[in-house]
Every structure is written in C-alpha cells, then in structure tokens.
Amino acid sequence: MSQASRDVTVVVPFRDVQTFFAEFLQSVAAQTAFARAHVILVDNGSSDQSVAIAGEFADRHPNVDLVSQPQGRAGDARNMGMDMATTPYIVFWDADDTVPEGSLEVLRNTIVKTRATVVVGREKHVPKPVKAPWHKYFGKSVKTVSSVVDIPDLIHSASCWNKIFDLDLLRSQGIRFGTGTAFEDAYVSLPALLLSERIALVDAPVYEYRRRGDGTSVMDTIWDLPQNYADQLVMLEYLAGMRQQLTPYEQETLERFLVRSMQGFLLRAPRVFGEADCRQLFERCRTLYWGITSEQFARSTNDTRHRIPYLALHYGDFDLFYRPASVLGSVFGREGDLYVDYPGTSWGLPLTKVTSVPARIEGITAGEGGTAVIHGRFSLNGFPDELLAKLELQVWFERSGKTVPAVNHGQAHDRPGEAGAVFSVTVDPRDFPAGSFPVRLVLCTRGRDVSRPCAISPALVQQQGAGGLHGLARLTAEGGNAQLVIESTQH
Structure with a gap:
C-alpha cells in the first residue's frame, strides 16, 4: 500500500523493554490494518537491546520509522511522534503490552464511519482482569454520544492505549502529553473527551495491558x-x-x-x-x-x-x-x-456516613458454668482502628428476645496488617429457647443504636462438629451470616 493511502499513525515510545518488545512488535505487524498505518517507534533513552530490536523491525517494514527522543519521559516521546504524524487519525500504544490483531482496523473503521473525534474500545488487563466504571457503557453495537456528559464515568478512562483520536482535534485544541512526568496520558485523554463533540464506544477488545510480574509496572x-x-x-x-x-x-x-x-x-x-x-x-x-x-x-x-x-x-x-x-x-x-x-x-x-461495618464471628469456646463464649472481630470503614476500643458493643440474637453486653477488647495484634478490633460475648444456652437466632453486632451510640449482621466462615461451622458445646449451642451459617443454634434447653 502506498504512503498516500496510510491514514493512521501508531506512536510507540519505548525504553528498556527488550523482554517484551519483540512480542509487542509481532502483534503490531499482525494487525489486519497494518498496511494502512505509519508506525513511529520513539526510543526514549534505552540502554538495553530495545533499539536493536526496533531497528531490525523498521528495516523489515517500509511503513515503520525509528527515531530517538532520549530526553524526558514517555510524554516527550509521544509528543515527538505526534508532531511527525501526517495522517488524519492517531493511536498511542505502549511497547510492553500486546494488541489483538483486529484492533487497529476496528478503531480505524469506527472513527471513519461514525465521524467521531475519539473512539474508545475495551481493554483487557493481564494476568488479572480489572473492571472499570466505564465498562458499563459498552453494548453489542457501536454507541455514539455527543458529549462525555452523556456517559460521565468514561472520564475515568485516562489512558490513551484503548483509543483512536482525530489528529485535528488534538492539534486544534493544543492537546499534548505531559512532559517529564508520570500519568502523561491524562493530559491528552481527558481534554479530548471533554472537548469532543462526538465520541464512539466500540465493544471490542482493542488492547491488552500487561501488569508485569517483576513489580516494575507503574501501578506496582x-x-x-x-x-x-x-x-x-x-x-x-x-x-x-x-x-x-x-x-x-x-x-x-x-x-x-x-x-x-x-x-x-x-x-x-x-x-x-x-x-x-x-x-x-x-x-x-x-x-x-x-x-x-x-x-x-x-x-x-x-x-x-x-x-x-x-x-x-x-x-x-x-x-x-x-x-x-x-x-x-x-x-x-x-x-x-x-x-x-x-x-x-x-x-x-x-x-x-460509614459505608460498611464488617463484623464476623471467629470462634466459640466453652465458658465457665456451662456458658459459651462467642469471639468476633469488627471494623468501621473510615474510623481509625485505634479508636474502636472506645465503642460500646452488644450482641443481639434475633428472634430470641436476647441482647447481651459484649466485651470490646480493642485492636488485636495477633494478625499483623489485619484491620479492626476484637470482641467477645458470653451467653448461657440455658437462657435461650430452642431455635436458630441470627447474630447481630450492636453499636451503642449517642444517637440511635445500630446493628449489623455478623458473617461467619463455612470452615468455622465445620470445625465445631455436630455436637456443639455441651450439646446445647453451636454456630451455623445462613446466607453467609452467623446463626446461634440452641439444640435443647436443659437446666
């Protein structure tokens, strides 16, 4: 395909990515729209074999240029590639990821057909999937809107690699990558989304972001x-x-x-x-x-x-x-x-407003005089753990008519790094009628008391065995929440 028929520029900055570079370049060459693309590889100061890998790739493909921008960071390199672009559309990919073979064609065809100035596709995170707030907007067909206001959570899609841009939009609005800084993509993606008068979403996987296993990814x-x-x-x-x-x-x-x-x-x-x-x-x-x-x-x-x-x-x-x-x-x-x-x-x-009060039952042991001691742990989202010991607690056994004062032991140091405080409550099974009673932790406050259900693990339920304590009390689970089961009411 002649140079005149190329209508998409692919800008790829790279620095010291020899471990991943060949695989990435192979995925670029495998693009079904590769012949339509002008690929600009921008060395950002590599000291390993990345430049040699890029040079060999450029030698084999006449639509690939290798240039150098040793100063600054990825944003500087991307700006250099953008300044070299002569096509109407442009994408920005990273050299340590991979691109599904139909990605460029899907993005290019969508921006041409919809006349959008920004097209956003699905991205896949490997090895661990990530669910992003804007994924809810994707459907089975291409979706076009006149403003990001119509799909506001798309504003959180700050990366460039799952998008294709109308180059005229970027140049006319003076949109450029941040230089000498991290998070440089947001300087382009967000202004483009906010200023675009037509945005298209295409429900197709257009990019695979690699979370490196060696701890060197930005997010690590x-x-x-x-x-x-x-x-x-x-x-x-x-x-x-x-x-x-x-x-x-x-x-x-x-x-x-x-x-x-x-x-x-x-x-x-x-x-x-x-x-x-x-x-x-x-x-x-x-x-x-x-x-x-x-x-x-x-x-x-x-x-x-x-x-x-x-x-x-x-x-x-x-x-x-x-x-x-x-x-x-x-x-x-x-x-x-x-x-x-x-x-x-x-x-x-x-x-x-406290968004969650995680409470769970962690054990039941025999107490004095035929009683049972139930042990648990709780935390309050947004409330410092060191203050939890100040809270007055009770445990309410629903349907039994029993609410029993609990002992708040404060922060526990037996499990380093685990949030929350521990509590215990002593009950006498003989004071209860036979039955099953949901366990709820009650926080006594200067306003109204508030209760929350206590979770329990299936493993704990199994550890008790069938007999429970003294043949009277045991814990079970219903819907993941703890139930105190009183088998009999012997006195």
Missing part, C-alpha cells in the same frame, strides 16, 4: 513514590485549569475525575510524607477542590475512609487529614445508619 509502586504524588497533583491542577472553557455539566464530569483519581493518594499521604510536606500537599489540594459539593465527593469516592480527607480539606482541618485519630471521637446512629462523629456542619454528612 503508584502509592509508594513521593514523586507520583507530585506528578498526580500537577496533572490535576492542569486539568482543573480547563474549567472556565467547559459547560457546568462538563465541569461536573471533570470533577468526578479530579476527586476519584486523587482519593488513594490523599488517604496514604500521611504515611508517605512528613508533616511539613504533607501540609504543603494539603494546602494545594484545598485550592484544587474548593467549591466541589459534598455530594460530588461522596459520589466520586469509594467509601468513608477515602472521604474523610476531603472532609478535612473542606473544613481546613489539617489534624483531621494528618492524624485523624486525634480529632475523631466516636460514631453516632441516625435512621439505621452510622456516621463518624465530627463537629462540622450538615455539609459534611454525606462524607461521614
């Missing part, structure tokens, strides 16, 4: 490296600068990404940085997130523990951000729900 150290926090914040500040050119609905969609993509960093920052550096991060984030509603924060975060940092940002409470156990007191119940007790206004209620 994303929370550990201080520079990642700086790069993430700079990227979000850059994107926040787009707000004035967006409609209110587009701004709200962008805010979803601004909040969701930073939640993991904010949660872990106090463990990564000293107090002075953490305070600088805190103040910059206060500016970044000022004006976002508590409902948006709640909607865009996973759970309570990820929401507390945003609560701290809103109220300017650095101690809540850096040392939450010194600020939070207890919990209170309201209409069957639990809330972290923080002395703010009603604005913060959506962020203080």
Whole structure:
C-alpha cells in the first residue's frame, strides 16, 4: 500500500523493554490494518537491546520509522511522534503490552464511519482482569454520544492505549502529553473527551495491558513514590485549569475525575510524607477542590475512609487529614445508619456516613458454668482502628428476645496488617429457647443504636462438629451470616 493511502499513525515510545518488545512488535505487524498505518517507534533513552530490536523491525517494514527522543519521559516521546504524524487519525500504544490483531482496523473503521473525534474500545488487563466504571457503557453495537456528559464515568478512562483520536482535534485544541512526568496520558485523554463533540464506544477488545510480574509496572509502586504524588497533583491542577472553557455539566464530569483519581493518594499521604510536606500537599489540594459539593465527593469516592480527607480539606482541618485519630471521637446512629462523629456542619454528612461495618464471628469456646463464649472481630470503614476500643458493643440474637453486653477488647495484634478490633460475648444456652437466632453486632451510640449482621466462615461451622458445646449451642451459617443454634434447653 502506498504512503498516500496510510491514514493512521501508531506512536510507540519505548525504553528498556527488550523482554517484551519483540512480542509487542509481532502483534503490531499482525494487525489486519497494518498496511494502512505509519508506525513511529520513539526510543526514549534505552540502554538495553530495545533499539536493536526496533531497528531490525523498521528495516523489515517500509511503513515503520525509528527515531530517538532520549530526553524526558514517555510524554516527550509521544509528543515527538505526534508532531511527525501526517495522517488524519492517531493511536498511542505502549511497547510492553500486546494488541489483538483486529484492533487497529476496528478503531480505524469506527472513527471513519461514525465521524467521531475519539473512539474508545475495551481493554483487557493481564494476568488479572480489572473492571472499570466505564465498562458499563459498552453494548453489542457501536454507541455514539455527543458529549462525555452523556456517559460521565468514561472520564475515568485516562489512558490513551484503548483509543483512536482525530489528529485535528488534538492539534486544534493544543492537546499534548505531559512532559517529564508520570500519568502523561491524562493530559491528552481527558481534554479530548471533554472537548469532543462526538465520541464512539466500540465493544471490542482493542488492547491488552500487561501488569508485569517483576513489580516494575507503574501501578506496582503508584502509592509508594513521593514523586507520583507530585506528578498526580500537577496533572490535576492542569486539568482543573480547563474549567472556565467547559459547560457546568462538563465541569461536573471533570470533577468526578479530579476527586476519584486523587482519593488513594490523599488517604496514604500521611504515611508517605512528613508533616511539613504533607501540609504543603494539603494546602494545594484545598485550592484544587474548593467549591466541589459534598455530594460530588461522596459520589466520586469509594467509601468513608477515602472521604474523610476531603472532609478535612473542606473544613481546613489539617489534624483531621494528618492524624485523624486525634480529632475523631466516636460514631453516632441516625435512621439505621452510622456516621463518624465530627463537629462540622450538615455539609459534611454525606462524607461521614460509614459505608460498611464488617463484623464476623471467629470462634466459640466453652465458658465457665456451662456458658459459651462467642469471639468476633469488627471494623468501621473510615474510623481509625485505634479508636474502636472506645465503642460500646452488644450482641443481639434475633428472634430470641436476647441482647447481651459484649466485651470490646480493642485492636488485636495477633494478625499483623489485619484491620479492626476484637470482641467477645458470653451467653448461657440455658437462657435461650430452642431455635436458630441470627447474630447481630450492636453499636451503642449517642444517637440511635445500630446493628449489623455478623458473617461467619463455612470452615468455622465445620470445625465445631455436630455436637456443639455441651450439646446445647453451636454456630451455623445462613446466607453467609452467623446463626446461634440452641439444640435443647436443659437446666
């Protein structure tokens, strides 16, 4: 196929990927639309055999160019490739992944037929699948929308490798990759999605992202490296600068990404940085997130523990951000729900609602005088483990009319790294009628008491044997939750 008939540019930056490079290039050459493509391989400063592998590949294929951009990072290399492109469409792939053989043809045909400026396909993560929030939008046919507002969770698809772009959109809007930084894809994907007037989704696997087994993938150290926090914040500040050119609905969609993509960093920052550096991060984030509603924060975060940092940002409470156990007191119940007790206004209620109270029964032993002692563990999402010992607990045995005070033993150190506190409750089987009684942990609060079911593992049920304790009491499971079974009421 002649050079004039090529209509897709494939830009591939690479650096020291000799282990994976040949396999990737083989998948590129196997593309059914390979002849239509101009492939630009950009060496980003390799010191292994990657350049030799790329050179041999370029020598065999006249539509492949090998160039060098030894300075900067992947974003600099991608920008160089984009500047060289002369085709109407462009894709950006990574040299340590693989591409299903029909990917380029599917993406190219879809952008031509739909006249979209961005087309998004499915990506596959190997070896472990990942379910992303935007996957719900894919259907059996191509879906076209006029704005990302119509499919707002697509804003979280920040990577470029599962997309094809209209090159004129990128150039006319001045959209370029971040340089000298991690997370460079978001500088292109998000502005393109926000500014595109036609987006198409095609339900076809167009990319295979490889999570390396040697711990060198970006995601393996994303929370550990201080520079990642700086790069993430700079990227979000850059994107926040787009707000004035967006409609209110587009701004709200962008805010979803601004909040969701930073939640993991904010949660872990106090463990990564000293107090002075953490305070600088805190103040910059206060500016970044000022004006976002508590409902948006709640909607865009996973759970309570990820929401507390945003609560701290809103109220300017650095101690809540850096040392939450010194600020939070207890919990209170309201209409069957639990809330972290923080002395703010009603604005913060959506962020203080406890999203989960994992409680499980871990054993039953014989107590004194024919009693049985039930042992369990519990935690409150978003509530510091070191404060759990302050909570007053009871155990309610549904349908029995019995609610028994429990002993809260606080944090247990027998299982390093496992969250939560342990509790125990002593019951006398002879005080119960015969029957089966669901076990619920009751948290006594300054508001209403709140109860949650206690889970139990099938292994624990089997370990007890058929006889139970003294022939009177045993634990069983129904729907994964614990049941206290009283076999008889001998006195």
